[in-house]
Amino acid sequence: MxxxxxxxxxxxxxxxxxxxxxxxxxxxxxxxxxxxxxxxxxxxxxxxxxxxxxxxxxxxxxxxxxxxxxxxxxxxxxxxxxxxxxxxxxxxxxxxxxxxxxxxxxxxxxxxxxxxxxxxxxxxxxxxxxxxxxxxxxxxxxxxxxxxxxxxxxxxxxxxxxxxxxxxxxxxxxxxxxxxxxxxxxxxxxxxxxxxQKLFMIGNEAIGLGSVAAGCRLMSAYPITPASEIMEYLIKKLPKFGGTVVQTEDEIAAVTMAIGANYAGVRTMTASAGPGLSLMMEAIGLAGMTETPLVIVDTQRGGPSTGLPTKQEQSDLNAMVYGTHGEIPKVVIAPATIEDCFYDTVEAFNVSEQYQVPVIVMTDLQLSLGKQSCEPLDYESIKIERGKLVHDALELEPNELFKRYEFTEDGVSSRVLPGEKYGLHHVTGVEHDESGRPSENAVNRQKMMDKRLGKIKGLQIRDAIRVEAHHEELDLLLIGMGSTGGTIDEARARLEQDGVATGQVTIRQIHPFPTDLLAPYLERAKKVIVVENNATAQLASQIKMNAGYGNKIHHLLKYDGNPFLPLEVYTACKELN
The missing domain is CATH 3.40.920.10 (Pyruvate-ferredoxin oxidoreductase, PFOR, domain III)
Structure with a gap:
């Protein structure tokens, strides 16, 4: 047998x-x-x-x-x-x-x-x-x-x-x-x-389920492969919880509707693929400037342009980290398993509201559409954390506005929902003062930029990196993200059987980059191989830029539309070692 x-x-x-x-x-x-x-x-x-x-x-x-x-x-x-x-x-x-x-x-x-x-x-x-x-x-x-x-x-x-x-x-x-x-x-x-008993689902379904558990009650989206199953899942599920899905005319409408709904206090998300993410960029900047919570799922596929709509790729990383004009705080997280898709979606909503920033959940086609078994999910562990959402604003003097963008020690200001007594304030996409009034004052500008960008310094999600490293000194450290994690794990097991001292890191927080967590493993390794489905080594570039060790880093790239096989990773590592 x-x-x-x-x-x-x-x-x-x-x-x-x-x-x-x-x-x-x-x-x-x-x-x-x-x-x-x-x-x-x-x-x-x-x-x-x-x-x-x-x-x-x-x-x-x-x-x-x-x-x-x-x-x-x-x-x-x-x-x-x-x-x-x-x-x-x-x-x-x-x-x-x-x-x-x-x-x-x-x-x-x-x-x-x-x-x-x-x-x-x-x-x-x-x-x-x-x-x-x-x-x-x-x-x-x-x-x-x-x-x-x-x-x-x-x-x-x-x-x-x-x-x-x-x-x-x-x-x-x-x-x-x-x-x-x-x-x-x-x-x-x-x-x-x-x-x-085991659950059997695709990553998109786990993301949809996670959004429901997180308290999401509105999804605004436009259909696109390979993200559409999130929308289709929530069309069936959200009405049972008093929520709904709105199919918008395009991705620009989808993201701006999500921003408006979040401003009004409804946990809202949108989901798309690379082409849709491109259309959302200006609006993502609006969410960053107005410090409005926003959750976006990007299910990566082959690009650029229409590219390979139904094939595997991980080439949107740079777009997610750098895509918006100007500089705003944003968080990019990368689930690696079906369970991650569920729990990370919940965390995305919490982080987005706690820090009042856009959060992008980065998956890829294989993780989004590959159906697989997973253990039963722990619904009891789910906590909804809405951050500094104020329901009883302090009484204001006549003609005084609520300081929605107040300078605080942690950079996060209190926010109120529309209609809240004593919560009147301006909201604008231009630079503004603490109450939201437009301002071009140079001192205020610098303070506001520092406030916004400082909010996410030191932020670390649950398991920002996932590590398998059982040796003090590593002959080879394998690093990946998203769906490559399981493939790397299998290749690593074969290398261990061959007597190669290996370690594995799956990076699950792409931005802000978890440099302090990753650096000790880079230090211990003689050689590092970064496995990713793109042509320009985008993850490896992030590692080099944020953590260094470029002299140790080697690339294993695949961009023909197919996922890695364990044998491909194993063979490349043997040749390198």
């Missing part, structure tokens, strides 16, 4: 690949397996090759597997594009309709199954996804009743007749492939999972 297995399904976009993956993985999740998924899809609604890959394991993994055990193919293109991943002895379950052929040199077994024909016999070719799922499930020798339960939940709303037909499709696919293979494949039998 084996402890992990990799399964992939491929076909043309719009022919059921996504639903096949969803039901297959949901059933595995019910058995208690840890799952890590990756979606490769085209930037179009229908047509173009797409595939979903799932890593199934009895232990948690946060990386795509290097190889592939089972490939389910709806067309020859899926075989041609993905067969190179198959390990020796792997299996291809293919629709017999297109007379499948394995490429030369691929050492795998081919099981042609009349997937489309079976589905059409049952009434519609749309059910071919269930035929294919049944065939896959049967080869693993897993209990069919668990899979049928997932089918019932998927199609139950369509009535018992539809459920019955889909269950029959699963059964026929299972029976056909077992006859071809002579029974379940013993070499693919998985060890029993722990059976414990």
């Amino acid at each position: 084996i402890s992990q297995l990799s399964w992939k399904i491929g076909g043309q976009q719009g022919e059921g690949v996504e639903s096949t993956d969803r039901i297959f993985s949901t059933a595995l999740n019910r058995l208690g397996y840890y799952l890590y998924g990756y979606r490769h899809f085209s930037s179009r609604i229908k047509g173009g090759h797409t595939n979903n890959k799932i890593r199934i394991s009895t232990k948690p993994h946060r990386a795509i597997s290097d190889d592939l055990d089972i490939l389910v193919a709806f067309d020859q293109e899926s075989i041609d594009l993905n067969a190179h991943e198959l390990r020796a002895g792997g299996v291809v379950v293919a629709d017999a309709k297109f007379n499948p052929v394995l490429p030369e040199g691929v050492e795998a077994r081919l099981f042609p199954v009349p997937i489309t024909s079976i589905a059409e016999e049952l009434g519609t070719s749309l059910m071919k996804n269930m035929v294919a799922s049944g065939a896959s499930w049967a080869l693993l020798g897993l209990p069919l009743e668990v899979f049928n339960k997932a089918v019932e939940e998927e199609f139950g709303r369509k009535g018992p007749a539809i459920v019955e037909k889909n269950v029959e499709a699963v059964k026929r696919g299972s029976e056909f492939v077992l006859e071809l293979a002579g029974g379940p494949l013993e070499e693919f039998r998985l060890e029993a999972a722990d059976g414990k």
